[in-house]
Amino acid sequence: MSDSCCQNKGCELTKLKKNQTQVLWAVLFINLVMFVVEFGAGIRAASLSLAGDSLDMLGDALVYASSLYVVNKGRKAQAGSAFLKGILMFLFAIALFAKALYQLSAGITPTVSVMSTVGLLALLANLICLMLLSRHRKDNLNMSSVWLCSRNDIIANTSVLVAAGLVFITHSGLPDLAVGFLLTFVFARSAGQVLTQSWQEMQ
Numbered sequence: 545m546s547d548s549c550c551q552n553k554g555c556e557l558t559k560l561k562k563n564q565t566q567v568l569w570a571v572l573f574i575n576l577v578m579f580v581v582e583f584g585a586g587i588r589a590a591s592l593s594l595a596g597d598s599l600d601m602l603g604d605a606l607v608y609a610s611s612l613y614v615v616n617k618g619r620k621a622q623a624g625s626a627f628l629k630g631i632l633m634f635l636f637a638i639a640l641f642a643k644a645l646y647q648l649s650a651g652i653t654p655t656v657s658v659m660s661t662v663g664l665l666a667l668l669a670n671l672i673c674l675m676l677l678s679r680h681r682k683d684n685l686n687m688s689s690v691w692l693c694s695r696n697d698i699i700a701n702t703s704v705l706v707a708a709g710l711v712f713i714t715h716s717g718l719p720d721l722a723v724g725f726l727l728t729f730v731f732a733r734s735a736g737q738v739l740t741q742s743w744q745e746m747q
Contacts, residue, residue: 593724594658634736
């Protein structure tokens with residue numbers, strides 16, 4: 545009876561992990577696609593907030609990829625993977641900050657139609673991710689943190705749409721720059737935290 549119970553629990557656990565893996569692959573794909581779309585649109589439309597939000601998509605994709613890669617590996621392997629992720633995140637943040645300074649000095653006004661369209665698309669993508677992750681948010685701490693991360697992304701998406709509205713009303717690129725600077729700062733701070741924590745784990 546006990547062996548049968550353990551076998552059933554083992555099967556349930558295996559099925560749960562399989563379902564979690566499938567969901568993580570799905571949200572990883574969505575975030576990678578949206579990173580490319582948003583970053584490209586941000587450059588094309590000269591929108592710093594779009595480009596900044598794309599980094600958030602990249603950060604999420606790296607989190608999901610890292611989770612999938614190190615799921616059966618040791619703590620040092622996880623720390624090493626996180627450290628590389630932190631470096632990549634920080635480099636993107638520096639590049640975006642440099643672009644922000646250029647746009648500020650050049651007085652460039654972004655294209656509102658592209659900002660709003662792609663911003664809505666990004667919001668829809670994150671809502672889909674949130675829906676997929678909601679089924680597993682109480683499975684364990686890892687899935688719960690991933691769900692919270694996805695929920696917070698919706699705030700960033702909304703800020704891009706607000707920036708687009710303000711750019712349309714004011715005919716100025718300053719709202720876009722303000723949101724872009726904020727998102728870049730948050731992203732760089734997250735990268736710094738990842739680097740610090742992973743470095744400590746590797747020691």
